[in-house]
Amino acid sequence: MSRKIAIVLTVNGEPRQLLAEPRDQLADILRGALLLTGTHVGCEHGVCGACTVEIDGAPARSCITHAGSCDGSTVRTIEGFGDDAVMAELRDAFAREHALQCGYCTPGMLIAARDIVLRLPHADEARVREELSGNLCRCTGYRGIVRAVLAVLALRRGNEPTLHIPLPR
Amino acid sequence: MKPAPFSYARPKDWPEALQLLAAGARPGAGTQSLGPLLNLRLAQPNTIADLRHLPDFAGVTSSSAHIRIAAGTTHAAIEDGAVPGRTGEIMADVARRIAYRPVRNRGTIGGSLAHADPAGDWVAVLPALGATAIAIGASGERRIPTAGFVTGIFETALAEGELLRAVEVPMLSADAKWGHWKFCRKPGEFSKATACVLVVPGRPARAVLAALDAPPLVIEDAAALVADSDGEAPRLADLVPGLADWRRALAETALRRAVAMAAGS
Numbered sequence: 001m002s003r004k005i006a007i008v009l010t011v012n013g014e015p016r017q018l019l020a021e022p023r024d025q026l027a028d029i030l031r032g033a034l035l036l037t038g039t040h041v042g043c044e045h046g047v048c049g050a051c052t053v054e055i056d057g058a059p060a061r062s063c064i065t066h067a068g069s070c071d072g073s074t075v076r077t078i079e080g081f082g083d084d085a086v087m088a089e090l091r092d093a094f095a096r097e098h099a100l101q102c103g104y105c106t107p108g109m110l111i112a113a114r115d116i117v118l119r120l121p122h123a124d125e126a127r128v129r130e131e132l133s134g135n136l137c138r139c140t141g142y143r144g145i146v147r148a149v150l151a152v153l154a155l156r157r158g159n160e161p162t163l164h165i166p167l168p169r
Numbered sequence: 170m171k172p173a174p175f176s177y178a179r180p181k182d183w184p185e186a187l188q189l190l191a192a193g194a195r196p197g198a199g200t201q202s203l204g205p206l207l208n209l210r211l212a213q214p215n216t217i218a219d220l221r222h223l224p225d226f227a228g229v230t231s232s233s234a235h236i237r238i239a240a241g242t243t244h245a246a247i248e249d250g251a252v253p254g255r256t257g258e259i260m261a262d263v264a265r266r267i268a269y270r271p272v273r274n275r276g277t278i279g280g281s282l283a284h285a286d287p288a289g290d291w292v293a294v295l296p297a298l299g300a301t302a303i304a305i306g307a308s309g310e311r312r313i314p315t316a317g318f319v320t321g322i323f324e325t326a327l328a329e330g331e332l333l334r335a336v337e338v339p340m341l342s343a344d345a346k347w348g349h350w351k352f353c354r355k356p357g358e359f360s361k362a363t364a365c366v367l368v369v370p371g372r373p374a375r376a377v378l379a380a381l382d383a384p385p386l387v388i389e390d391a392a393a394l395v396a397d398s399d400g401e402a403p404r405l406a407d408l409v410p411g412l413a414d415w416r417r418a419l420a421e422t423a424l425r426r427a428v429a430m431a432a433g434s
Binding site for chain 2: 002003005021022023025028044045046049052055058059060061063064065066068069071112115119130131133134135
């Protein structure tokens, strides 16, 4: 067995010192060592998006990112957004629009959705759908999810118009 | 599935990284391609050398003629405008359609090129732009045209003991015309056929046909293709061995559409 490595992370605002196997993915540490089981593990090869967390402020796949490579990083999981205004709006909109059924995709979906709202404040429906293509939902058919994200975008824009951002070809 | 056990090393400088490589370590950067291969146990290295902490691992520097993009620069940084000028516009448009944003936040241009997946994006786009790969080995840096960089499926012109350190891309003029078409049934999935066309006034047009389970086909003088894509696309697709009919049809159509896009850009 390979030697364990010492890593330091800030997870949801708290400093954590951990021992990880080199082969441990960040998701394994979050779920297994820190019991933050809101981070879900689906495909384990970066396609389904269920494991999406924020690393140093940017969403990333915790199933294909080794814990060792995150040493010194700040990580935020779905449990760490309790005080976040955008996430509160998204949670409300997801509930209102029936944007989840089984809930397996929801933590990753919310973290991806928050990134869309903050990074692309003028996104239209086509762009929202494109940006959500890295998060698979097998229950809802996406209609409620897209409506929820668009509702939060509209809320935050106030009266500013939706800009048409062309789809990639 | 979980990866087979391996050891982890974190080189502090490039000489140490090269020593680890010589001792058999596999380099790792964003691990957005290597991670899945490890999880599926298709790759079982003894040691991974994590290059993320090397000095000058990421970043962009430019002169009037060239832009040097450090190998660890992420697709997301390029999407967000890290590369200046017309070259940067083209590269941002390409980067935006690589996989998904959370993958682009970790995945790197150098990792993508060195991984040499035939369906990858930069293996097609960089030769079309006329980019040069900059390798680092025990005897220093070596320049390799990206047109010959990918030599096979997951195989490159990097010599044993060399790492990819940067790519150097020409600073294109504002009137450079660009067409890029890739066939993906779903946004972010691997392309089934990719074509790129670059037309710079006063220079031969360049084209690349890629993502066909073979190294990219680089057409250094694509004047005939640009002049008559209906006639030339089938001839070029014929140069890729072993294509099924449907794949050949995609390849020809990708070329025609890339030419049309370049004409309209």
